[in-house]
Amino acid sequence: MDDITPDLLLRAYASGIFPMAPDAGSADLSWYLPEERGIMPLNGMHVPRKLMRLVMSGKMTVTADRAFDAVMLACAEPALGRETTWISGRIRALYGALHRQGNAHSIEVWDGENLVGGLYGVSLRGAFFGESMFSRERDASKVALVHLVAGLRKGRFTLLDTQYTTPHLTGLGGIGLPAADYLSLLHQALTVHAVWPDDFSLQALRESIASLRVPVGRAPAGDPP
Numbered sequence: 001m002d003d004i005t006p007d008l009l010l011r012a013y014a015s016g017i018f019p020m021a022p023d024a025g026s027a028d029l030s031w032y033l034p035e036e037r038g039i040m041p042l043n044g045m046h047v048p049r050k051l052m053r054l055v056m057s058g059k060m061t062v063t064a065d066r067a068f069d070a071v072m073l074a075c076a077e078p079a080l081g082r083e084t085t086w087i088s089g090r091i092r093a094l095y096g097a098l099h100r101q102g103n104a105h106s107i108e109v110w111d112g113e114n115l116v117g118g119l120y121g122v123s124l125r126g127a128f129f130g131e132s133m134f135s136r137e138r139d140a141s142k143v144a145l146v147h148l149v150a151g152l153r154k155g156r157f158t159l160l161d162t163q164y165t166t167p168h169l170t171g172l173g174g175i176g177l178p179a180a181d182y183l184s185l186l187h188q189a190l191t192v193h194a195v196w197p198d199d200f201s202l203q204a205l206r207e208s209i210a211s212l213r214v215p216v217g218r219a220p221a222g223d224p225p
Contacts, residue, residue: 004029006097013122013129014190016183018163021088024076029090037182038162038174040130045149046173047212054139055146055209056202060117061110062147064200068099071106071118075132087132095131098122107144107151107200116140119148126192127159128152145172150208151197159189173213 004019012018012031019029047055054060072095076087098104103124109117117140119133128148133141152160162169165176177185197204 004094006094006101006103009094009098009122010103010124013124013127014186016179016186018129018131019091019094020086021091022086024085024088026088027090029088032163033179034164035179036165036176037179038165038169038176039182039185040145040149040160040162040169040172040174042149042153042157042160044173044175045146045212046171047146047214049214051139051142051146052209052212052214055143056206058202059111060137060140060143062143062200062202063108063110064151064197065099065105067108067115067118068104068106068120069096070115071108071120071134072096072132074115074118074134074136075120077134079134095120095122102196105196107148109140109144111137111140117144119144123157123194123196124190126157126189126194127161127186128157129161130163141168142172146209146212147200147202147205149212150205151200152194153211154205154208155195155197156192157189157194158192159185161186 017031017033019031021029072092076085095104104122106120107118116137117135121128121130135141162174
């Protein structure tokens, strides 16, 4: 796979395919097209009230594309239950090139000057393909995701691809779709001219964030962490 280039990556994403490395030290890459594809419906995200209070408090500052390389490195760090990673040096180089040409983006969450959470992914017309996220403080990655969804809605994106479903994502409204249904949504998204917002701050996205779905009535015991 020595001929993989950023442009080839974009063509793969447009076909519903994405690469992963077997481990952090490998130069090999494999292509994946899951039979069930995870997405986060941009009009169907469920934000627990506790999380929404954290987002709206402004305790954590959110930026975009300020520290792309640092976010990728943080996503590649070992974590409890994930001692190895598919984010290899080759992956970092390829997505760094995508970032420099404007097709890969990061969301950063800061506590003061400390990078405490974030995510990164690939944007292509009306689709955003989430790659990985991390937290160094409780709920920091979820704060990043709320801001991402709000920003994508503001920019008129129609698809947020999460690759797979996880309890972390399904607790916020993420769903799994058969590959054929996902590809249909992807093809529609590729006809859309979306715009990546230049400001992901709370002030810039306050109206879009406030329009996300928050459970009404008494909060259930133990909101998702």
